[in-house]
Amino acid sequence: xxxxxxxxxxxxxxxxxxxxxxxxxxxxxxxxxxxxxxxxxxxxxxxxxxxxxxxxxxxxxxxxxxxxxxxxxxxxxxxxxxxxxxxxxxxxxxxxxxxxxxxxxxxxxxxxxxxxxxxxxxxxxxxxxxxxxxxxxxxxxxxxxxxxxxxxxxxxxxxxxxxxxxxxxxxxxxxxxxxxxxxxxxxxxxxxxxxxxxxxxxxxxxxxxxxxxxxxxxxxxxxxxxxxxxxxxxxxxxxxxxxxxxxxxxxxxxxxxxxxxxxxxxxxxxxxxxxxxxxxxxxxxxxxxxxxxxxxxxxxxxxxxxxxxxxxxxxxxxxxxxxxxxxxxxxxxxxxx
Numbered sequence: 001x002x003x004x005x006x007x008x009x010x011x012x013x014x015x016x017x018x019x020x021x022x023x024x025x026x027x028x029x030x031x032x033x034x035x036x037x038x039x040x041x042x043x044x045x046x047x048x049x050x051x052x053x054x055x056x057x058x059x060x061x062x063x064x065x066x067x068x069x070x071x072x073x074x075x076x077x078x079x080x081x082x083x084x085x086x087x088x089x090x091x092x093x094x095x096x097x098x099x100x101x102x103x104x105x106x107x108x109x110x111x112x113x114x115x116x117x118x119x120x121x122x123x124x125x126x127x128x129x130x131x132x133x134x135x136x137x138x139x140x141x142x143x144x145x146x147x148x149x150x151x152x153x154x155x156x157x158x159x160x161x162x163x164x165x166x167x168x169x170x171x172x173x174x175x176x177x178x179x180x181x182x183x184x185x186x187x188x189x190x191x192x193x194x195x196x197x198x199x200x201x202x203x204x205x206x207x208x209x210x211x212x213x214x215x216x217x218x219x220x221x222x223x224x225x226x227x228x229x230x231x232x233x234x235x236x237x238x239x240x241x242x243x244x245x246x247x248x249x250x251x252x253x254x255x256x257x258x259x260x261x262x263x264x265x266x267x268x269x270x271x272x273x274x275x276x277x278x279x280x281x282x283x284x285x286x287x288x289x290x291x292x293x294x295x296x297x298x299x300x301x302x303x304x305x306x307x308x309x310x311x312x313x314x315x316x317x318x319x320x321x322x323x324x325x326x327x328x329x330x331x332x333x334x335x336x337x
Contacts, residue, residue: 051076054074056145060101060102060104066189067147068193068227075140105117113148114147126140151190153194157184157199157200159182161201162202165207166207167209171210172242177238180236186230200220201220203220207239210241213241216236242279243279244278244319247275247276250271253270256294263334273290276321289315293311295308305332306332311323
Protein backbone atom coordinates (compact mmCIF):
# COMPACT_ATOMS: atom_id res chain seq x y z
CA UNK A 1 0.00 0.00 0.00
CA UNK A 2 1.46 3.36 -1.03
CA UNK A 3 1.09 6.78 0.64
CA UNK A 4 -1.83 7.83 -1.57
CA UNK A 5 -3.77 4.70 -0.60
CA UNK A 6 -3.07 5.31 3.10
CA UNK A 7 -4.30 8.88 2.72
CA UNK A 8 -7.58 7.83 1.12
CA UNK A 9 -8.14 5.20 3.81
CA UNK A 10 -7.44 7.76 6.54
CA UNK A 11 -9.97 10.19 5.06
CA UNK A 12 -12.72 7.57 5.25
CA UNK A 13 -12.72 7.99 9.04
CA UNK A 14 -13.05 11.79 8.92
CA UNK A 15 -16.33 13.69 8.75
CA UNK A 16 -17.39 14.87 5.31
CA UNK A 17 -15.82 18.16 4.38
CA UNK A 18 -12.84 17.84 6.72
CA UNK A 19 -9.38 18.28 5.09
CA UNK A 20 -10.92 19.29 1.80
CA UNK A 21 -9.04 22.59 1.74
CA UNK A 22 -5.25 23.09 1.74
CA UNK A 23 -5.53 25.03 5.01
CA UNK A 24 -7.09 22.06 6.81
CA UNK A 25 -4.33 19.74 5.61
CA UNK A 26 -1.61 22.18 6.73
CA UNK A 27 -3.12 22.32 10.21
CA UNK A 28 -3.18 18.49 10.41
CA UNK A 29 0.47 18.16 9.40
CA UNK A 30 1.50 20.82 11.94
CA UNK A 31 -0.37 19.02 14.73
CA UNK A 32 1.25 15.72 13.83
CA UNK A 33 4.73 17.26 13.91
CA UNK A 34 4.06 18.84 17.32
CA UNK A 35 2.86 15.44 18.63
CA UNK A 36 5.99 13.68 17.39
CA UNK A 37 8.27 16.28 19.00
CA UNK A 38 6.33 16.06 22.25
CA UNK A 39 6.53 12.24 22.25
CA UNK A 40 10.27 12.34 21.49
CA UNK A 41 10.88 14.76 24.36
CA UNK A 42 9.05 12.52 26.82
CA UNK A 43 11.04 9.47 25.58
CA UNK A 44 14.33 11.23 26.38
CA UNK A 45 13.27 11.70 30.00
CA UNK A 46 12.30 8.04 30.44
CA UNK A 47 14.81 5.49 31.78
CA UNK A 48 15.61 2.15 30.17
CA UNK A 49 17.42 -1.12 30.90
CA UNK A 50 19.81 -2.06 28.08
CA UNK A 51 22.89 -4.03 27.03
CA UNK A 52 25.91 -2.16 25.65
CA UNK A 53 28.49 -4.10 23.53
CA UNK A 54 32.17 -3.14 23.93
CA UNK A 55 34.73 -4.56 21.47
CA UNK A 56 37.86 -6.35 22.78
CA UNK A 57 41.36 -6.06 21.31
CA UNK A 58 44.10 -8.47 22.43
CA UNK A 59 47.53 -6.80 22.33
CA UNK A 60 51.19 -7.57 22.98
CA UNK A 61 51.12 -11.26 22.04
CA UNK A 62 54.38 -12.94 23.13
CA UNK A 63 56.64 -13.84 20.22
CA UNK A 64 56.53 -17.51 19.32
CA UNK A 65 53.21 -18.10 21.09
CA UNK A 66 49.71 -18.70 19.77
CA UNK A 67 46.22 -18.83 21.32
CA UNK A 68 44.56 -22.21 20.72
CA UNK A 69 41.05 -21.66 22.03
CA UNK A 70 38.21 -19.46 20.87
CA UNK A 71 38.18 -16.09 22.60
CA UNK A 72 35.36 -13.51 22.72
CA UNK A 73 35.69 -10.33 20.69
CA UNK A 74 32.98 -8.40 22.58
CA UNK A 75 31.99 -7.72 26.20
CA UNK A 76 28.29 -7.29 26.97
CA UNK A 77 27.72 -4.66 29.67
CA UNK A 78 24.30 -4.62 31.39
CA UNK A 79 23.06 -1.26 32.66
CA UNK A 80 19.77 -0.25 34.27
CA UNK A 81 17.77 2.95 34.41
CA UNK A 82 19.74 4.68 31.65
CA UNK A 83 18.10 8.00 30.66
CA UNK A 84 16.81 8.13 27.10
CA UNK A 85 19.06 11.10 26.37
CA UNK A 86 22.09 8.96 27.25
CA UNK A 87 20.95 6.20 24.89
CA UNK A 88 20.65 8.83 22.18
CA UNK A 89 24.29 9.76 22.83
CA UNK A 90 25.20 6.08 22.61
CA UNK A 91 23.85 5.91 19.06
CA UNK A 92 26.37 8.62 18.13
CA UNK A 93 29.14 7.12 20.29
CA UNK A 94 31.66 4.73 18.71
CA UNK A 95 33.34 2.99 21.67
CA UNK A 96 37.03 2.23 21.37
CA UNK A 97 38.17 -1.36 21.82
CA UNK A 98 38.97 -2.51 25.34
CA UNK A 99 42.63 -3.53 25.11
CA UNK A 100 43.80 -6.64 26.95
CA UNK A 101 47.60 -6.98 27.33
CA UNK A 102 48.32 -10.69 26.76
CA UNK A 103 52.08 -10.39 27.32
CA UNK A 104 51.66 -8.63 30.67
CA UNK A 105 49.05 -11.15 31.81
CA UNK A 106 51.30 -14.07 30.84
CA UNK A 107 54.18 -12.67 32.90
CA UNK A 108 51.98 -12.57 36.00
CA UNK A 109 50.19 -15.86 35.31
CA UNK A 110 50.77 -18.91 37.50
CA UNK A 111 51.35 -21.08 34.40
CA UNK A 112 52.81 -20.23 31.01
CA UNK A 113 49.97 -21.95 29.13
CA UNK A 114 46.79 -20.40 30.57
CA UNK A 115 45.80 -16.76 31.01
CA UNK A 116 42.61 -15.63 32.73
CA UNK A 117 41.16 -12.11 32.57
CA UNK A 118 38.50 -11.54 35.24
CA UNK A 119 36.11 -8.98 33.73
CA UNK A 120 35.08 -7.68 37.19
CA UNK A 121 38.60 -6.26 37.49
CA UNK A 122 38.03 -4.24 34.32
CA UNK A 123 35.22 -2.07 35.76
CA UNK A 124 37.30 1.11 35.64
CA UNK A 125 38.24 0.60 31.99
CA UNK A 126 34.66 -0.30 31.11
CA UNK A 127 33.31 2.78 32.87
CA UNK A 128 35.56 4.89 30.65
CA UNK A 129 33.83 3.35 27.66
CA UNK A 130 30.49 4.49 29.14
CA UNK A 131 31.58 8.12 29.47
CA UNK A 132 28.34 9.30 27.86
CA UNK A 133 26.38 8.20 30.98
CA UNK A 134 26.91 8.22 34.75
CA UNK A 135 25.07 4.92 35.21
CA UNK A 136 27.47 2.19 36.50
CA UNK A 137 27.39 -1.29 34.94
CA UNK A 138 25.17 -3.86 36.67
CA UNK A 139 26.78 -6.89 35.09
CA UNK A 140 29.37 -8.01 32.51
CA UNK A 141 29.40 -11.04 30.26
CA UNK A 142 31.42 -13.15 30.10
CA UNK A 143 32.53 -13.19 33.74
CA UNK A 144 36.04 -14.22 32.69
CA UNK A 145 38.12 -14.65 29.55
CA UNK A 146 40.36 -17.72 29.33
CA UNK A 147 43.23 -17.92 26.82
CA UNK A 148 45.14 -21.15 26.22
CA UNK A 149 48.69 -20.39 25.08
CA UNK A 150 50.92 -22.81 23.15
CA UNK A 151 54.26 -22.67 21.37
CA UNK A 152 53.93 -21.58 17.74
CA UNK A 153 55.30 -23.87 15.02
CA UNK A 154 55.86 -23.40 11.29
CA UNK A 155 56.40 -26.10 8.68
CA UNK A 156 56.57 -26.49 4.90
CA UNK A 157 54.46 -29.38 3.59
CA UNK A 158 53.56 -30.79 0.19
CA UNK A 159 50.31 -29.89 -1.55
CA UNK A 160 48.17 -32.90 -2.51
CA UNK A 161 45.87 -31.95 -5.41
CA UNK A 162 42.54 -33.76 -5.48
CA UNK A 163 41.97 -34.55 -9.16
CA UNK A 164 38.94 -36.09 -10.82
CA UNK A 165 39.71 -36.15 -14.54
CA UNK A 166 38.37 -37.82 -17.66
CA UNK A 167 39.41 -37.26 -21.26
CA UNK A 168 36.98 -36.94 -24.17
CA UNK A 169 36.88 -39.54 -26.94
CA UNK A 170 40.11 -39.66 -29.01
CA UNK A 171 41.95 -37.72 -26.28
CA UNK A 172 44.16 -38.84 -23.44
CA UNK A 173 45.38 -37.02 -20.35
CA UNK A 174 49.14 -36.56 -20.43
CA UNK A 175 50.24 -37.46 -16.91
CA UNK A 176 53.64 -35.86 -17.47
CA UNK A 177 51.87 -32.54 -18.15
CA UNK A 178 49.87 -32.39 -14.90
CA UNK A 179 51.59 -29.72 -12.83
CA UNK A 180 50.82 -27.53 -9.83
CA UNK A 181 52.46 -24.29 -8.77
CA UNK A 182 53.56 -24.05 -6.03
CA UNK A 183 53.85 -27.66 -4.93
CA UNK A 184 54.15 -26.87 -1.21
CA UNK A 185 52.71 -24.50 1.41
CA UNK A 186 53.85 -23.08 4.75
CA UNK A 187 51.57 -23.94 7.67
CA UNK A 188 51.72 -22.27 11.09
CA UNK A 189 49.93 -22.68 14.40
CA UNK A 190 50.40 -24.62 17.63
CA UNK A 191 53.60 -26.61 17.22
CA UNK A 192 52.15 -29.88 18.52
CA UNK A 193 49.43 -29.71 15.82
CA UNK A 194 51.61 -28.41 12.98
CA UNK A 195 54.00 -31.34 13.41
CA UNK A 196 51.20 -33.82 12.64
CA UNK A 197 50.68 -32.52 9.07
CA UNK A 198 52.58 -34.06 6.15
CA UNK A 199 50.53 -32.65 3.24
CA UNK A 200 47.67 -30.26 2.52
CA UNK A 201 44.83 -31.05 0.12
CA UNK A 202 43.11 -28.86 -2.43
CA UNK A 203 39.42 -28.65 -3.12
CA UNK A 204 38.26 -31.11 -5.78
CA UNK A 205 39.61 -30.39 -9.26
CA UNK A 206 36.96 -31.81 -11.60
CA UNK A 207 37.34 -31.81 -15.38
CA UNK A 208 35.31 -34.28 -17.44
CA UNK A 209 35.40 -34.72 -21.24
CA UNK A 210 38.75 -32.95 -21.50
CA UNK A 211 39.75 -32.06 -25.06
CA UNK A 212 42.16 -29.16 -24.47
CA UNK A 213 44.88 -28.14 -22.05
CA UNK A 214 43.56 -26.56 -18.84
CA UNK A 215 45.31 -23.73 -16.97
CA UNK A 216 43.42 -22.61 -13.87
CA UNK A 217 43.53 -22.16 -10.08
CA UNK A 218 41.97 -23.98 -7.13
CA UNK A 219 41.47 -23.18 -3.45
CA UNK A 220 43.32 -25.07 -0.75
CA UNK A 221 41.06 -26.77 1.79
CA UNK A 222 40.26 -24.35 4.62
CA UNK A 223 41.88 -25.23 7.97
CA UNK A 224 39.44 -26.87 10.38
CA UNK A 225 41.00 -25.05 13.33
CA UNK A 226 40.87 -21.26 13.36
CA UNK A 227 44.37 -21.01 14.79
CA UNK A 228 45.94 -23.00 11.90
CA UNK A 229 47.14 -20.58 9.22
CA UNK A 230 48.40 -21.09 5.66
CA UNK A 231 50.67 -18.63 3.86
CA UNK A 232 48.42 -18.85 0.78
CA UNK A 233 44.92 -20.05 0.01
CA UNK A 234 45.14 -21.20 -3.61
CA UNK A 235 47.44 -22.73 -6.23
CA UNK A 236 47.60 -22.83 -10.02
CA UNK A 237 47.48 -26.06 -12.00
CA UNK A 238 47.81 -27.19 -15.61
CA UNK A 239 46.49 -30.38 -17.19
CA UNK A 240 47.83 -31.39 -20.61
CA UNK A 241 45.86 -33.57 -23.02
CA UNK A 242 46.91 -35.31 -26.21
CA UNK A 243 44.66 -35.95 -29.19
CA UNK A 244 45.05 -39.40 -30.75
CA UNK A 245 44.47 -40.55 -34.31
CA UNK A 246 44.47 -44.00 -35.90
CA UNK A 247 47.19 -45.26 -38.19
CA UNK A 248 47.77 -48.53 -40.10
CA UNK A 249 51.06 -49.84 -41.48
CA UNK A 250 52.04 -52.94 -43.46
CA UNK A 251 55.27 -54.45 -42.18
CA UNK A 252 57.51 -57.16 -43.64
CA UNK A 253 58.05 -60.10 -41.27
CA UNK A 254 61.62 -60.88 -40.28
CA UNK A 255 62.53 -64.41 -39.11
CA UNK A 256 64.96 -64.98 -36.24
CA UNK A 257 66.35 -68.00 -34.33
CA UNK A 258 65.69 -70.38 -37.25
CA UNK A 259 67.96 -73.42 -37.27
CA UNK A 260 70.52 -73.25 -40.09
CA UNK A 261 69.71 -76.84 -41.02
CA UNK A 262 66.12 -75.99 -41.92
CA UNK A 263 64.95 -74.14 -45.00
CA UNK A 264 61.44 -72.63 -44.77
CA UNK A 265 59.30 -69.82 -45.92
CA UNK A 266 56.47 -68.00 -44.15
CA UNK A 267 53.09 -66.95 -45.39
CA UNK A 268 52.01 -64.24 -45.36
CA UNK A 269 55.33 -62.51 -45.26
CA UNK A 270 53.78 -59.17 -44.25
CA UNK A 271 51.46 -58.20 -41.38
CA UNK A 272 49.31 -55.16 -40.70
CA UNK A 273 49.67 -53.14 -37.53
CA UNK A 274 46.86 -50.81 -36.49
CA UNK A 275 47.32 -48.42 -33.57
CA UNK A 276 46.39 -45.04 -32.12
CA UNK A 277 49.12 -42.46 -31.86
CA UNK A 278 49.30 -38.98 -30.38
CA UNK A 279 49.31 -36.18 -32.92
CA UNK A 280 52.56 -34.88 -31.50
CA UNK A 281 54.15 -38.22 -32.45
CA UNK A 282 52.35 -38.79 -35.72
CA UNK A 283 55.47 -38.10 -37.76
CA UNK A 284 57.03 -41.20 -36.14
CA UNK A 285 54.32 -43.50 -37.58
CA UNK A 286 56.57 -44.80 -40.38
CA UNK A 287 57.40 -48.34 -41.47
CA UNK A 288 61.11 -47.89 -40.79
CA UNK A 289 60.40 -47.24 -37.12
CA UNK A 290 58.72 -50.63 -36.58
CA UNK A 291 59.81 -54.22 -36.88
CA UNK A 292 57.70 -57.39 -37.19
CA UNK A 293 59.56 -60.48 -36.01
CA UNK A 294 58.75 -64.21 -36.25
CA UNK A 295 60.80 -65.91 -33.51
CA UNK A 296 61.37 -69.65 -34.06
CA UNK A 297 63.24 -70.21 -30.79
CA UNK A 298 60.34 -72.06 -29.14
CA UNK A 299 58.71 -73.61 -32.21
CA UNK A 300 58.25 -77.38 -32.28
CA UNK A 301 58.97 -78.17 -35.93
CA UNK A 302 57.39 -81.66 -35.58
CA UNK A 303 53.99 -80.35 -34.43
CA UNK A 304 53.64 -76.59 -35.01
CA UNK A 305 52.49 -75.05 -38.26
CA UNK A 306 52.41 -71.42 -37.17
CA UNK A 307 54.87 -69.07 -35.54
CA UNK A 308 53.85 -66.02 -33.41
CA UNK A 309 54.76 -62.53 -34.62
CA UNK A 310 55.77 -59.73 -32.29
CA UNK A 311 56.19 -56.01 -32.91
CA UNK A 312 59.00 -53.82 -31.69
CA UNK A 313 59.90 -50.21 -32.37
CA UNK A 314 63.27 -48.86 -33.34
CA UNK A 315 62.37 -45.59 -31.57
CA UNK A 316 60.89 -44.91 -28.17
CA UNK A 317 57.42 -43.86 -29.33
CA UNK A 318 55.74 -42.97 -26.05
CA UNK A 319 52.32 -41.82 -27.20
CA UNK A 320 51.04 -44.98 -28.85
CA UNK A 321 48.23 -47.24 -27.64
CA UNK A 322 45.65 -49.87 -28.64
CA UNK A 323 48.09 -51.74 -30.89
CA UNK A 324 46.42 -54.45 -33.00
CA UNK A 325 48.44 -56.90 -35.09
CA UNK A 326 46.79 -58.80 -37.96
CA UNK A 327 47.61 -61.60 -38.20
CA UNK A 328 49.50 -62.22 -34.96
CA UNK A 329 50.73 -65.61 -36.29
CA UNK A 330 51.98 -66.68 -39.71
CA UNK A 331 52.19 -70.09 -41.34
CA UNK A 332 55.55 -71.63 -42.12
CA UNK A 333 56.39 -74.40 -44.54
CA UNK A 334 59.61 -76.41 -44.32
CA UNK A 335 61.30 -76.84 -47.69
CA UNK A 336 62.62 -80.27 -48.61
CA UNK A 337 66.35 -80.53 -49.33
